[in-house]
Amino acid sequence: xxxxxxxxxxxxxxxxxxxxxxxxxxxxxxxxxxxxxxxxxxxxxxxxxxxxxxxxxxxxxxxxxxxxxxxxxxxxxxxxxxxxxxxxxxxxxxxxxxxxxxxxxxxxxxxxxxxxxxxxxxxxxxxx
Numbered sequence: 001x002x003x004x005x006x007x008x009x010x011x012x013x014x015x016x017x018x019x020x021x022x023x024x025x026x027x028x029x030x031x032x033x034x035x036x037x038x039x040x041x042x043x044x045x046x047x048x049x050x051x052x053x054x055x056x057x058x059x060x061x062x063x064x065x066x067x068x069x070x071x072x073x074x075x076x077x078x079x080x081x082x083x084x085x086x087x088x089x090x091x092x093x094x095x096x097x098x099x100x101x102x103x104x105x106x107x108x109x110x111x112x113x114x115x116x117x118x119x120x121x122x123x124x125x126x127x128x
Contacts, residue, residue, distance in 0.1 A: 004030045005030060005031055034062065034063045034064070035060035035061060035062055035063060036060065036061065036063045036127040036128060037057045037058050037059070037060050037061075037069070037127070037128050038057065038058045038069060038089075038101070038102060038124035038125055038126070038127055038128065039055075039056075039057055039124065039125040039128065040054075040055070040056055040057070040058065040071060040073075040104065040122060040123075040124045040125065041053070041054060041055040041056070041122075042054060042120055042121075042122040043120075044075065044083070044085075044108060044118030044119065044120045045118050045119040045120065047116050047117070047118050047119075048079075048112060048114055048116040049079070050078045050079050051078070051118070052075035052076050052078050052082070052083055052108070052118060053075065053076040054073045054074070054075045054076070054085055054120065055073065056071060056072065056073035057071075057128075058070065058071045058089065058102070058124060059071065059072075063127070066091060066092065067091070067092060068088050068089050068090065068091060068092075068102065069088070069089045069102060069124070070086075070087070070088050070089075071085070071086060071087060071088070071089060071104060072084070072085070072086040073085050073086070075108065075118075079112065079113070080112075080113065081111045081112045081113070082111065083108030083109050083110075083111050083117070083118060084108060084109040085106060085108050085109075085120055086106075087104060087105075087106045088104075089102035089103065089104045089124065090102055090103045090104065093123075095126060099126040099127050100126070100127060101123045101124050101125065101126060102123065102124045103121070103122070103123050103124075104121065104122060104123075104124065105119075105120065105121030105122070106119075106120060106121075107119055107120075108120065
């Protein structure tokens with residue numbers, strides 16, 4: 001029988017009946033890290049006569065533990081300029097069918113002939 005190396009950690013928790021319990025969170029399986037990413041995309045607010053589109057993937061984060069993701073993207077070129085969006089998502093929101101999403105929001109960097117920013121917000125896609 002092949003032995004598979006596994007790493008992770010255990011967290012103490014109390015269930016609804018206030019009984020002692022533990023939850024096991026794996027961080028690697030057979031030497032491979034257990035991480036995931038999320039796709040995200042959207043359209044910025046309408047400012048200075050235009051919007052921008054953006055698309056990207058979050059940075060990886062561990063699977064199965066409370067976590068957030070960092071994200072970064074450059075917007076589409078509109079009216080001769082682009083903006084950067086970056087930040088950290090909110091915590092995981094479990095989906096009824098499995099997996100989870102994260103909400104995110106913020107303001108772009110300042111750019112344009114008339115310097116301005118755009119507001120953006122959205123939810124990531126399910127974990128990949």
